[in-house]
Amino acid sequence: MILDKNWRILTVGDGDLSFSYSLAKHFAPAHLTASVYDSESELKHKYQDNAFDKLHDLGVNVVTQFDVTEAYCWQNVPSHAFDAVIFQFPLIPAFGSFESFQNQTLSVNSLNRKLLREFLINAAAYALDPNGAQLGIITSKDVKPYIEWNLEGSLVNGLEQYYLGQSRFEISQFPEYQIRNVDRDKHVKDTSGISYYWSVNPAHAIKEKLKVPDYLGDNYCTICRAGPFINDSDKLAHLDSKKHKNMQRHESAWLNYLSTQAKLER
Numbered sequence: 001m002i003l004d005k006n007w008r009i010l011t012v013g014d015g016d017l018s019f020s021y022s023l024a025k026h027f028a029p030a031h032l033t034a035s036v037y038d039s040e041s042e043l044k045h046k047y048q049d050n051a052f053d054k055l056h057d058l059g060v061n062v063v064t065q066f067d068v069t070e071a072y073c074w075q076n077v078p079s080h081a082f083d084a085v086i087f088q089f090p091l092i093p094a095f096g097s098f099e100s101f102q103n104q105t106l107s108v109n110s111l112n113r114k115l116l117r118e119f120l121i122n123a124a125a126y127a128l129d130p131n132g133a134q135l136g137i138i139t140s141k142d143v144k145p146y147i148e149w150n151l152e153g154s155l156v157n158g159l160e161q162y163y164l165g166q167s168r169f170e171i172s173q174f175p176e177y178q179i180r181n182v183d184r185d186k187h188v189k190d191t192s193g194i195s196y197y198w199s200v201n202p203a204h205a206i207k208e209k210l211k212v213p214d215y216l217g218d219n220y221c222t223i224c225r226a227g228p229f230i231n232d233s234d235k236l237a238h239l240d241s242k243k244h245k246n247m248q249r250h251e252s253a254w255l256n257y258l259s260t261q262a263k264l265e266r
C-alpha cells in the first residue's frame with residue numbers, strides 16, 4: 001500500500017480498529033482520525049480484542065457510529081482536512097432480518113458497489129482537502145464475491161473522480177492489523193489484498209507509483225479480467241461463458257441502478 005507520512009488520513013469502517021492502530025504506531029502519518037460503523041459498546045462486544053483504548057492512549061481521535069453513506073456522519077470529522085480516506089476490506093453488514101432482506105430491491109452485489117460509490121462521493125465532498133492529495137483508497141480482495149464488484153470500472157461512472165491505479169496490500173506493513181469479518185469476532189486468514197486509488201485529479205502524481213493492470217487495456221474483457229484474447233473465436237467463447245454472463249448480469253443491474261438514480265436526481 002502506497003502511503004505518505006505527510007498525509008492527514010481518515011480511516012472508515014475499521015472493524016476492531018487494529019488497522020488504524022498499526023498505522024498510527026508504525027507509520028505515524030501527519031494526522032490520523034479513525035472511524036467505525038459500530039458504537040463503542042457494539043465494537044467492544046463484537047471484538048473482544050480491539051484497539052479502541054490503545055488508539056485513545058496514542059491520542060488518536062476515534063469516531064464511532066460513522067456510516068460512510070450518511071452525509072450527517074461526515075460532519076463528525078474535521079471538514080476538508082484530510083489527504084486520504086481509507087476503507088479496508090469493505091463489505092455491507094448482514095441484513096438484520098429476513099424481512100429487511102426481502103424488502104431490498106438491489107442485489108447484494110449492487111449494494112456493495114453503492115456503499116463504495118457513496119464512500120468516494122462523500123469523502124470528496126466532505127473530508128478531502130481540495131489543496132491536499134485528494135485520495136480515496138479502498139483495499140479489497142481479488143476473489144469472489146469482491147472481484148465481482150468491478151471496483152476499477154464501475155464506482156465513479158458519471159462522477160468527476162478518476163480511477164488512478166492499484167498497489168499490492170502487504171499486511172507486514174501493519175503488524176497489529178487483524179483483518180476482520182464484517183459481523184463476527186473472527187479474523188480472515190488469507191490477508192492478500194489490493195489497494196485501489198481514486199482522485200478528482202486524473203493526472204495525480206501518485207500514478208507513477210501505481211499499477212494499471214493489463215486487463216483494463218484493449219483485447220481484454222475488463223469486467224471479467226479475462227484475456228488477452230488470441231482471436232475472435234477466443235473472445236466469442238468468453239462472451240458466451242457462464243462467468244461472463246454472470247458478470248454481465250451484475251453490470252446490467254448496477255447500470256440500471258445508476259440510471260434510475262440519475263433520473264431521480266434530475
Ligand SMILES: C[S@@+](CC[C@H](N)C(=O)[O-])C[C@H]1O[C@@H](n2cnc3c(N)ncnc32)[C@H](O)[C@@H]1O
Binds near residue numbers: 013066068093183
Ligand atoms: C469485512 S469487515 C472489515 C473490517 C475492517 N475494515 C478490517 O479490515 O478488518 C467490513 C467493514 O465494513 C464496515 N461497513 C459496512 N458498511 C459500512 C458503512 N455504511 N459505513 C461504514 N462502515 C461500514 C463494517 O462495519 C465492517 O467493519
